[in-house]
Amino acid sequence: MKLAMIGFGQAGGKIVDKFVEYDKRHGSGIVRAAVAVNSAKADLMGLEHIPQDQRVLIGQSRVKGHGVGADNELGAEIAEEDIDEVQGAVDSIPVHEVDAFLVVSGLGGGTGSGGAPVLAKHLKRIYTEPVYGIGVLPGGDEGGIYTLNAARSFQTFVREVDNLMVFDNDSWRKTGESVQGGYDEINEEIVTRFGVLFGAGEVEQGGEVAESVVDSSEIINTLAGGGVSTVGYASETVEEKSSGGGLLSRITGGGEDEQIDTAHTTNRITSLVRKAALGRLTLPCEIEGTERALLVMAGPPEHLNRKGIERGRKWIEEQTGSMEVRGGDYPIRNSGKVASVILLSGVTNVPRIKELQQVAIEAQENIDDIRQESDQNLENLVNDGEDELESLF
Ligand code: GDP
Numbered sequence: 318m319k320l321a322m323i324g325f326g327q328a329g330g331k332i333v334d335k336f337v338e339y340d341k342r343h344g345s346g347i348v349r350a351a352v353a354v355n356s357a358k359a360d361l362m363g364l365e366h367i368p369q370d371q372r373v374l375i376g377q378s379r380v381k382g383h384g385v386g387a388d389n390e391l392g393a394e395i396a397e398e399d400i401d402e403v404q405g406a407v408d409s410i411p412v413h414e415v416d417a418f419l420v421v422s423g424l425g426g427g428t429g430s431g432g433a434p435v436l437a438k439h440l441k442r443i444y445t446e447p448v449y450g451i452g453v454l455p456g457g458d459e460g461g462i463y464t465l466n467a468a469r470s471f472q473t474f475v476r477e478v479d480n481l482m483v484f485d486n487d488s489w490r491k492t493g494e495s496v497q498g499g500y501d502e503i504n505e506e507i508v509t510r511f512g513v514l515f516g517a518g519e520v521e522q523g524g525e526v527a528e529s530v531v532d533s534s535e536i537i538n539t540l541a542g543g544g545v546s547t548v549g550y551a552s553e554t555v556e557e558k559s560s561g562g563g564l565l566s567r568i569t570g571g572g573e574d575e576q577i578d579t580a581h582t583t584n585r586i587t588s589l590v591r592k593a594a595l596g597r598l599t600l601p602c603e604i605e606g607t608e609r610a611l612l613v614m615a616g617p618p619e620h621l622n623r624k625g626i627e628r629g630r631k632w633i634e635e636q637t638g639s640m641e642v643r644g645g646d647y648p649i650r651n652s653g654k655v656a657s658v659i660l661l662s663g664v665t666n667v668p669r670i671k672e673l674q675q676v677a678i679e680a681q682e683n684i685d686d687i688r689q690e691s692d693q694n695l696e697n698l699v700n701d702g703e704d705e706l707e708s709l710f
Contacts, residue, residue: 318518318533319349321407321415325436326392326429327360328453329353329422330367332504336421337366339508345516350410354403354436356395356428357384373406375399375432385427389466392431400439407440416518416533417447420478422470423486425455425463430470437477449540450478451511454485454600454673461680468677471670480540480662482511483547483600485669510550510599513658517613517647529623531613531645536660539611539643544663545670547600551592552656553585557617579622586614586625589657590632598661601669607637608663612644616655621646633659 324333330353340348351367356376364372374382376395385391396403420437422429433450440448452474455463475481489503518533540546590612594604610633614626630644700706 318347318416318515318536319414320347320417320419320515321350321352321410321412322348322419322421323352323354323403323407323436324367324429325354325396325420325422325433326426327355327357327423328426328500329420329429329433330355330360330364330372331500332421332451332453332507334364334366335504335508336512339512341366343512343516345512346519347512347515349415352403352406352410354396354406354428354432355384356380356382356392356432358382360384371406371409373403375402375428385431387425387427387462387466389427389431389470392427392429393435394431396428396432396435400435403436404439404443412444412446415446416537417449417479418444419449419451421451421453422474423453423455424467424470424474425453425459426466430466434470434473434477437474441477441479447479447537447540448477450474450481451507452481452483453507454483454487454669456486456490457676458490461676461683464673465677465680465684468674471673475543475545478543480543481545482660483545485600487669488597488601507599510548510658513550513615513647513656514548514611514613514660517615517645517658520647529626529645531611531643531647535611535643535645539609539641539660539662542608542663544608544665545600545667546660546662547598547602547664549593549596549598549659549661550656551589551596552654553589554654555585555616555620557651557653558619579624582620582622583625583628585620585655586622586657587628587632589614589655590629590659593657593659594633594636594661600664600667602661602664603666603668604637604661604664606664606666607639607661609641610637610639610643610662611660612642613647613658613660614644614655615647615649615658616652617650618646618648620655621648629657637661 322333324330352371354373361372422433517531
């Protein structure tokens with residue numbers, strides 16, 4: 318599936334930058350265009366793969382290239398004011414060649430948190446292609462203001478996109494790592510999951526396992542209907558036969574060995590499907606009640622089989638209770654592994670979001686209290702108790 322990716326804010330820019338690098342590394346052909354938008358000049362300069370002329374600095378007259386300092390209301394304002402500049406970069410994208418837009422942003426900060434929903438709304442008004450979002454939730458240790466920003470942005474972003482795929486930093490952070498090193502690893506995890514998912518829709522039909530290859534319309538239909546999505550992933554390394562079959566299969570001519578192989582392949586697939594669905598999702602949630610799902614099995618064609626994928630698909634149907642579970646394969650040669658990616662779309666039982674909202678409400682109340690209190694304290698400090706002094710003017 319060919320995407321026009323727009324990274325908003327620092328996290329958004331870095332993740333899209335990594336998508337471009339992933340795309341080059343794997344030749345997956347999913348990034349048709351990549352744009353980065355930020356109010357902080359230094360963040361734009363730190364990117365490595367997004368072309369210079371596709372990096373847009375907004376809000377220069379307001380914040381002079383220094384960012385909005387986690388003020389997402391200001392982030393939204395400057396995005397609205399400078400939307401024409403963003404549109405200028407989008408204008409250079411051959412939109413007729415893309416299947417969808419993907420707006421990527423961290424929701425806890427200011428520029429992306431405020432700006433990403435504004436851009437999504439704008440794109441949806443202008444184009445007929447679907448507009449999807451990837452929204453990154455902050456870690457629980459980042460503090461109240463980041464949680465409050467994320468909760469408000471989440472609410473707005475979900476409303477403005479055709480589907481919001483969520484990644485929760487909180488369930489992925491590792492202790493004992495520098496924040497930057499940690500983010501590099503986390504970003505790699507994000508890009509791998511979504512890279513396999515969207516890459517699946519880019520395989521030409523008519524190949525070796527032609528009928529069951531995932532088509533981009535299946536990704537689009539799974540995401541259609543809106544709401545919130547999460548992605549599961551599991552992989553296993555495998556030995557790859559050189560094309561044309563190994564020496565053994567040529568001597569035995571298939572037969573019993575091949576059958577054992579088939580059973581093993583099927584079992585491996587079912588086990589990978591379970592691991593992906595029951596392991597760590599990009600956004601942890603209860604999978605029961607999911608509206609729609611898509612299973613993608615990626616790997617060397619001889620390690621993929623229809624029976625395994627069909628069993629995996631049925632199992633997901635049972636677990637989610639959904640009647641709309643699609644499945645297919647994504648043949649990749651020389652990857653050395655078989656991977657299962659599950660897109661769960663329209664999830665509603667998500668305790669993590671409820672917790673985020675609760676903490677955000679508390680933070681909002683605390684912030685209001687502290688502001689009132691500090692106004693009072695300043696008043697007490699500056700004025701002499703008896704009003705004996707007069708200010709100059
Ligand atoms: P902005 O530039 O004002 O939009 O804010 P940032 O993107 O710097 O930060 C917003 C949030 O994104 C932070 O609160 C973090 O939770 C998260 N974040 C920042 N950088 C990264 C990154 O490289 N990867 C991931 N996964 N999250 C990040």
